[in-house]
Each structure stands twice: as structure tokens, then as C-alpha cells.
Amino acid sequence: MTEGNFVDYVKIHLASGNGGKGSVHLHREKYITKGGPDGGDGGRGGHIILKGNRNLWTLFSFKFKRHFKAGHGAHGSKNRSTGADGEDVYLEVPLGTLIRDTETQEVICEVTEDGQELILLEGGLGGRGNWHFKNSVNQTPRYAQPGIPGQERQVTLELKVLADVGLVGFPNAGKSTLLSVLTSAKPKIADYEFTTLKPNLGIVKNRDFQTFVMADIPGIIEGAAEGKGLGHYFLRHIERNATLLFLIPADSADIAKEYHILLDELRRYNPEMLDKDRFVVISKSDMLDDELKAEMKAELDQTLEGAPYMFISSVAQQGLQALKDKLWQMLNA
Template identity: 80%
Template sequence: MTEGNFVDYVKIHLTSGNGGKGSTHLHREKYVAKGGPDGGDGGRGGHVIIRGNDNLWTLFHLKFKRHLRAGHGEHGSSGRSTGADGEDVYLDVPLGTVIRDTETNEVIFEITYNGEERIICEGGMGGRGNWHFKSATNQTPRYAQPGTPLEEKHVTLELKLLADVGLVGFPNAGKSTLLSVITSAKPKIADYEFTTLKPNLGIVEYRDFQTFVMADIPGIIEGAAEGKGLGYYFLRHIERNSTLLFLIPADAEDITKQYEILLDELRRYNPEMLDKDRLIAISKCDMLDDELQAELKVELDEKLGVDYMFISAVAQQGITELKDKLWKMLNV
């Protein structure tokens, strides 16, 4: 999937169908002068239904679909015939999609498992025909119920990636390089900040044909929780990852400080993110000789309160050990 095809935010206008009108027909046939009321009920208007589909990874198929409308219910007719129901419209979305009311920004519901169906706009009920209203004192009612009106909503679909491992780090920390080495994904890689503007997913192949999903999230900068930089655009994707892999380059001025800044941004955005399993990968370790790496290890053992390991995606150092560690964290 190319970066341009990854769409995780869509606004769409949804409209259900009107209910059909009940019929006011009076029965007439040869030799039956006054057959009485036999008007049928109107059909139900079509629903707009949102459905989870685990074959989808993005909202790209909705990028150019701004309006979605269900069918109207048919009117009732003679012989107590009920009108046909309006056609339901299904909106397939990836798992992890949050549906918000665009006007109030309130979460309506979330789609989390395959085949889950939720009605977002209910079709109008069909009106009852006049035969429902006959009585001993009113044997030929000439009225029926109209169908109830349609329902419409402006909604925002917001995708939060469902991945096993989320890569967290500052811009240009080497996240995309690691993803390209550890998976078959082909993210854009360049020597400047914010090369990655949209999340990338990759399947990590482990031993015995086992796999797990890794997500490369656009880089965090200080103040991201307040919307600075790409802000909320990427932070929501980290919420659904079960394990967080913090990637900090070995040539950083202060590795511990960078980790604390990243952790603080996650805490300010959503404190529950700190409950996830965390691992620090010190990238670009091929720049360090054995002596520097030993000195750095002593310093990190004193300051960091979380597991860490040295890796180099370019030199293929520590990659197998990283897979082993992540797999163990995911399957404890």
C-alpha cells in the first residue's frame, strides 16, 4: 500500500430512507358494493448500517464518497398488500474504526470485530393502512398513517490502527528503516524529518511461520499532545497497539531525556497508554564501538527503568534478538 492510499480520516453524510405511506383503499369488486377498507401498510425505509471488515486496512474506498443514501419504503396498496422495505445500505470499514458525530465530536460507537454490524441511521417506519382503523362505529375509515421520516447524520470515520507493535520515536529516528528491514513493507525513507506522514503497516515473519503486525507511526515532537506537529493525527494510532517499541538513535544527545519526553507526550494524550508493555531499541548502534556501547550500557542501567537493547537496521545487528523479545512480550 502506497502512502497516498492510506486514508484514516473521512467525513461523510448519511441518510436513511423514508417509511412508506399506508393505503386508504376500499375493497371493490363485482357483487361486493361495500367491501370495506383493505389498505396495506407502508414498507420500512432502508437503514444505513456500518459493518466491520477485516479485509480492509484503510478508509481509502470512502475517500471520494461524500454522501450515502438508503432506499425509501414503498407505499401500501390494496388487498392489505404491504409495501416493500427500502434497500439497506452497508458501509464496510476496517476494524478499529471510530464513528463520531461531526457536529458534536462525540463518539457514537466503535467497530472492533469482523462482521460487527451497527445501524447508524434507522429507516423510517412504514405507516399503517386504513384496515387497521376500522371499528364498529367507523367501518370505512378513509385515512391511514404516513410513514415516519428518514434520519440523516454527518459523521466522521476515524481509523485507529490495530497492530501488535507500534514504533514510537522522534522524527528521523530510523523507524521506517527498521520496518523495511524487519518486514516486507516499503515505506518512504529519506534523511529529513517527517519523511513518514502516514502510518505504515508491516507483517513481521517469525519462526514456524508465525507472524505479528508492526506499525510505523509518524514521528513525535515535544508538544504533540497539544496538537503540535502532526499531533493527534498519529497519537490515536498508538492507542490500539498492545506493545510499544521506543526507537531512540544511539547518537542522541540524551537517550534518557528523549525517552522521558516521548513517554510524557503519551501520558498527556492518554494516561492509559502507559499501561502497555514497553521496550526501548537503541538504533544505529553500528556507530558505536564496543567501548562506547559498554559505557552507554552502564549509564542506561542506572537511569532507565525499562528493558532496552542495541540494534542496527542497516547493519542487521540485533534484529533477530529484537524479534525474539517482541514475540515473548506479545505472548506472555
């Protein structure tokens, strides 16, 4: 999937259908010139219904069409015939989609299960026909109820990527390179910061046909929790990952400091993120010799405060199988 096709934030306008009018009709047929009221009820207006689809990974279908209107209910007719219900509109969204009211920013609902259906806007009820209103005093009512109008609402759809493992790190840490090596994904890779502007997903294949989904999240910078560097747009994708893989390059000035900065940004954005399983990976370790690696291990044992870590190299293909085994073990603990 190209970067331009990954849509994770969109505003749409919704309108449910109006209910049909009740019928004002008096029964007439041969030899019956003054029959009683027999006007039928109006049909219900169409609903706007949200439906989860596990085969979708993006909100791309809403990129070019942002107005959705359900059908109106048909009017009632003679012989107590009820009008047809308005046609419902189904909006299929990927799992992990959050729906907010655009004006109030109130969370309406979220879709997390395949096939899950949620009525966003209910159609208006149809009006009752005049036969409902007859009584001993008024035997031929010549009035009926109008249908109830439908509703209109502006909503915002936010996609939070559902993945087993989320790659977390500063820009240009090698996250896209690792994803391209472990999976068949082809993310954009370049030697400058913020090469990745949209999350990339890939399926990691491990031993014995074991698979799990990995997400390459755009780089986080210090201050991301306050929105710096589009932080809110990036951080929300980490909320749904089961395991967080912190990627820090071996040539970093201070590996432990970078790890704690990343951890602090997650804590300030959503403290519940710290409850997720975490694993630290030191990338680009092919530039380290055994002596330097031993020195770094001694230091990291103290400064990472017990967080598990591993040295790998995506380019030199070092430690990748051990990394996949470790992630599979963490996901199935």
C-alpha cells in the same frame, strides 16, 4: 500501499430512507360493491449500517464518495399488502474505526470485530393502512398514516490502526528503515524529518511461521499531546497497539531524556497508554564500539528506570532476530 492511498480521517453525510405511506383502499370485487377497508402498511425505510471488515486497512473507499442515502420504503396497497422495505446501505470499514458525530464530536460507536454490524441511522417506519383504523363506529375509514421520514446525519470516521507492535520515536529515528528490514513493507525513507506522514503496516515473520503486525507511526515531537506537529493525528494510532517499541538513535544527545519526553507525550494524550508493554530499542548502534556500548549500558541501567532495552542496527542487520524473539515473547506472555 502508497502514502496517498492511506486515508484515516474522513467526514461523510448519511441519510436513511423514508417509510412508505399506508394505503387508503376499500375492498372491491365482482358482486362486492362496498367491501371493508383493506389498505396495507407502508414499508420500512432503509437503514445505514456499518460493518467491520478485517481485510480493509484504510478508509480509502470513502475518499471520493462521501454521501450515502438508503432506499425509501414502498407504499402499501390493496388486500392488506405491505410495501417493500427500502434497501439498506452497508458501509464496510476497517477494524479500529471510531465514529463521531461531526457537530457534537460525541462518540457514536467503534468497530473492533470482523463482521460486526452497527445501525448508524434507522430508516423511518412505514405508515399503517386504513384497515387498522376500522371499528364499530367508523367502519370505512378513509385515512391512513404517512410514513415516518428518515434521518440525516454528518459523521466523522477516524481510523486507529490495529497492530501488535507500534513504533514510537522522534522524527528521523529510523522507524521506517526498521520496518522495511523486518517486513516486506516499502515505506518512504529519506534523511529528513517527517518523511513518514501516514502510518505504514508490515507483517513480521519470525521463527516457525510466527507472524505479528508492526506499525510505523509518524514521528512524535515534544508538544504532540497538545496537537503540535499534527500530534493528535499521529498519537491516536498508538492507542490500539498491544506493545510499544520506543526507537531512539544511538547518536542522540540524551537517550533517556528522549525516552521520557516520548513517555510524557503519551501520558498527556491518554494515561492508559502507559499500561501497555514497552520496549526501548537503541538504533544505529553499528556506529558504537564495544567500550562505548558498555558505558552507555551502565548509564541506561540507571536512567531508563528499569525499562528493558536493546541495541540494534537496521542497516548492519545487528540484533534483529533477537528483537523479533523478544517482541514475540512480549506479545505472547
